[in-house]
Amino acid sequence: MKKLFMLLIMLPILLGSSAMAQHRFSGEDGYRLWLKYDLIQDQSLRQQYRQQLQSFFIASDSATVDIIKHELTLASNGLLGQTVKFTDSVPKASVVFFKSDNPQLAKYDIKQDLTQLGQEGYLLVTVAKQILLIANSEQGLLYATFDLLRQIQTGTSLTQLNKKQVPKVQLRMLNHWDDLDRHTERGYAGQSIFDWHKLPDYQEQRYYDYARANASIGINGIVPNNVNANALILTPAYLHKVKALADIFRPYGIKVYLSVKFSSPHLIGGLENSDPVKPEVQQWWQDKAAEIYQLIPDFGGFLVKANSEGQPGPGDFGRTHAQGANMLARALKPFGGNVLWRAFVYAHDTKAERSLQAYNEFVPLDGKFDNNVSVQVKNGPIDFQPREPFSPLFGAMPHSSLAMEFQITQEYLGFSTHLAYLGTLYKEALDADTHSKGAGSTVAKVVDGSLSDSPLTAMAGVANIGMDRNWTGHIFGQANWYVFGRLAWDHDLSAADIADEWINMTLTHNKNAIAQIKDMMMSSREDVVNYMTPLGLHHLMDTGHHYGPGPWVDNLGRADWNPTYYHRADKQGLGIDRTAAGTNAISQYAPFWQEKLADPATTPTELLLWFHHLSWDYTMPSGKNLWYELVHHYNMGVAGVEKMQQQWQSVKNQIDPNQFNQVEMALGIQLKEAKWWRDACLAYFQTFSQRPIPEGFPKPAHDVDYYQSLQFPYAPGQG
Template identity: 55%
Template sequence: MKLSIIVLVFVFNCFSAFADNGYRLWLRYDPIENVQLKQQYNNAISGVFYPGSSSTILAAKSELVSGLKGLLSRQLAEQQAPAANSIVAGTPSTAKLIASANVDLSAVGNEGYIIRTVSLNGKKTTLITGNTDIGVMYGVYHFLRLLQANQQISNLAITSTPKIKLRLLNHWDNLDRTVERGYAGFSIWDWHRLPGYLDQRYTDYARANASIGINGTVLTNVNANALVLTKPYLEKVSALAKVFRPYGIKVYLTARFSAPVEIGGLKSADPLDPLVQEWWKQKIAEIYTYIPDFGGILVKANSEGQPGPQNYGRSHADGANMFADALAPHGGIVMWRAFVYSNETPDDRFKQAYNEFKPLDGKFRKNVMVQVKNGPIDFQPREPFHPLFGAMPGTPLLMEYQVTQEYLGQATHLVYEAPLFKEVLDADTYSKGAGSTVAKVIDGSLDQHSLTGMAGVANIGNDINWTGHPFAQANWYALGRLAWNTGLSSAQIADEWLRLTFSNKTAFITPVKKLMLSSRDLMVNYMTPLGLHHIMGNGHHYGPAPWTNRAARADWDPVYYHRADSIAIGFDRTATGSNALAQYAPEVRKLYENVNTCPEDYLLWFHRVLWTHKMKSGRNLWDELCFKYYSAVDSVRLMQQTWNAQKANVDADRFEQVKMLLAVQEQEAVWWRDACLLYFQSYSKRPLPEGYEKPAHNLAYYQSLRFPYAPGN
């Protein structure tokens, strides 16, 4: 009997060591597998000296101690004074010993840090320091990342400071715990049990964000509910803010523009009405009594049915400035979304945000940021950069990405988004000549703005692994890393994330990193190749529906965008069409306006093209479209083969989960291919090229499919 128990315990321990449900994200701290390297680390780290007692320092100390214990398989002593090979973490103001190192911190600001091998009292030590406690915490996470990724630590000289000031997650979470465009379960905010019950997940959320430099979270949906501004909910928000505060994370809320009417008893929400202005001043002051370090508010106004200043004949600047004046005495900011379009404006939806906001440049208060989506339509798999970037030099612009995969296969497709993020950041606006990249617009260097920001619509839910798909964690990670350093490459971030989240084995890293880096392009090619866009199912945006033409608004219908007929396909945005290209600098316009020189990735974005048009490959447009769809499906099948070969290098739980999801992705890629090509074939009247497998169903079958309970809608 005893032998049986011993065997069971042994089996359980082995299983537990190798099983991984993904909850720990990239903060796994499992024992280092490389025995020689682990011994080097153990020899190089004798203990930890950690002066200071703030909540941030204590949280950073806890992270460092637990991280080292897991990675090195031993409990490190907390030293009263540093010995040889100590880790010393703190600010010069908290310990004279750290000040004696004479490390120049003038360039790292309030959040940056230095990690350096120095001599303190004649002893070799690893110093992690900054001007502030949060800078030290960021440095601690960087140091742990080095160990997790099996990097050398014997002679460190690292200086790091964030490129972007506000590094934010936007949660589209509702008070009933549903999540708009959420594909990983319900909201992690358990409003019903707050403020009394504080789930451990809140702390782990804060740890994960701090580890990648995210310093703000907008808790609620941009399609806002005014109730979150009432006393019972402010008490709940205050409880969350208290959990996040040690990790340097400020809380923000979304404000419903009509709140003075809905919860304030006023008859109007006119931003120029003194009664309305006073109501908001009092409401903002009340918020700060609950959350002294409240960051500010995010507003979606006069878009998709949301109320806003235009309801009263006022401008976006009038509305934003009303909030700005109420927030300014407390140090808060306004993030005013530029995602606007209207049924009353029949012009190309591409142009509407620019047309509304460009004339307002320079008319916003200093604590207002205009939050602009990466592209001009709506988070499509591939979009040209938004024309507002570079067009509003007098206004700080805040980048808005969508980390959650609303249009990128949702939580069933493996799509690494860093290449999408980088494609936009590296795009040249030419607003001040060559080299005026989008990255320079949003980091403030192009127009000398000190208020800068990057936000991502979160993909987080209460699934055990946070994001639904294990690889979707990489997109959350990439957002934080790029907001800290826009110069990082997609490959660097993928390599780092894989090492922290899965394994340091070269046999794993090399093929799986290649898989990640190709995933976004191949997804574009089995969904919306050659510049097709917005041909997803209406409402839920799940699956293909290029035939849809009965929505309440024309620009919710795919036919509005692809405009296919028997002669041609695509949206003409040149001077002969909507002339949207006129919103870009002449150099950008010149790149796209000629059908023969336009990059083929954007061909149907900007041009209406004959089915017989000869492509760079030598194929005509129809055959090229077929080639893109079919080759992308083949690439998904290669992804499956790559992953299946990794069974020995991945824990059983996540291996099987990803394997199943890749099978779903392959089926859905085939669905996209067959449904779209059958539909467009009904216009082109051309056969599929020889050698391609035939669709399993006819067009009517695909048009009949319905998904009334698709998630995130």
């Protein structure tokens, strides 16, 4: 009995020791995103801010002003360690919030034309040691508040502030591909944050935290449901749930939009069909719009995926996209609503090469869309690949509003376990010169309306947000949410500067660590391109889930679902010929690009195999042949991840342990999968090239049969 008693005593001690040994994590799990208001450790800087931010004057009184006051209270307590003081006297205040119609503003020598600020812009200026936040609306004052706090979080001097900020794009939106059952298509951070079953009565704190995060980066529109829409979202029960979200988001300056199913009049309205020219169909949508606006007076409008991937649309009745979009736009017009009509279309009954189809369907409709319709165009002509050329639609529809659609979630970039900072991708697309009106006709100028004088401008991002505690599944996924918002507000900002902001606000203030992490971020997307789809290759991902390599797949229901359709590997060479001798996709671009892309020698190397089918022995700019460069690029991608691992280890002492460990584990997965991508693709392409792996590079770990045998039936994010 004595021995047994000793064993029972020792057992919990051993278990306790084991648990203690395994516990490596602190309480910082990433939930606070970039809004971490931790005490500023630099005492002199903290004291300087404490003197400059002693008291605040805000004349207005509203739900939005309550949010401003709450944010200032959080920030002052957290960053400065002092209790915020609000005063009812302008002279006593060190920070003054003025709406432009405040008569006390006349005492200050403000030379700016405040009418140019619009309803969302603001001034952030220092006048005689007072900091002034000036806007035409309380929403503008909210944005100014977050800007002021950003300056403090990043250690910027407040003594000579002189910032005028006006968003370059009107609608800055997140599109959630979230289903009503909380499944998230292409979502890698857990379930949808929107609990439709519990709404409208159960309103989670996460909704408020989500709205706050979006407001801090200038996002002003949310589509909470999937573009592969369920018609139930337009039924009364669900509209009351949507109203609950709209009421939460409104004080943060965020409008709710809905993805709608084009066949809703038939599915839930009892009509014979949903033909957009039929009066009864038009009336159904008009009545539905009136019903929505009765509940949600500031409802934003509709997002529509039509006649694509099996979704219903006006084409089912022989009507055009313009006829379908305009019918909805006219139903929304009396209430100020807009239609975002997606240009992601490819039809089952056409033989045109996939990259041609959106252009072929939409360019003939240029100028035929109503002025409250924006055609929402993916950044590239295929489907959110690690690298694509800009979509030719951006240079070909000067009389239409074209919205940019980026993907924040990493459907084709390794999911949420791969570090891929997408600021560089977004800037590459926005800065691309269409040459549609000569040099300088960038995609950004098409999107912001400056090339077309469009009355409606928009930028949308497919969200990467879920129920994971860190919101995005990967700490660095937060940076992609952040950079999207910042660039939607001002596309002239640099990806590097935005990365610097995010690191300071989220991870560390140590300058050496910031430099290492920023270098990781700025090279990360190129690393992913290299180990997945180098030199212009694309759509090599496996079937359905798009997880892992599948360049051999050729058995799907239609040709352009198969990776073999896009790489065209054979014994002669690799790549798809999109010149005049092939699919002639280059004809959709401006003459400048047609001439440049017609010749492999003048085609950008990073897009070479997108536009050309080249011999394995084709001489590359490096002087090496195509096969060598292909192997070299795949290995550069792997080496890039190895470098990121080393850089991350070097900043360990400057990062919260929980955040550090999350990223460390993810980088381990990324390296393993980068090698898998490299080896699987090279093993497969080698069956065509019939050439050995060049000296100095590792050979694939397995043969192609092994890689083809791998199955992932429960990979996340499938439709």
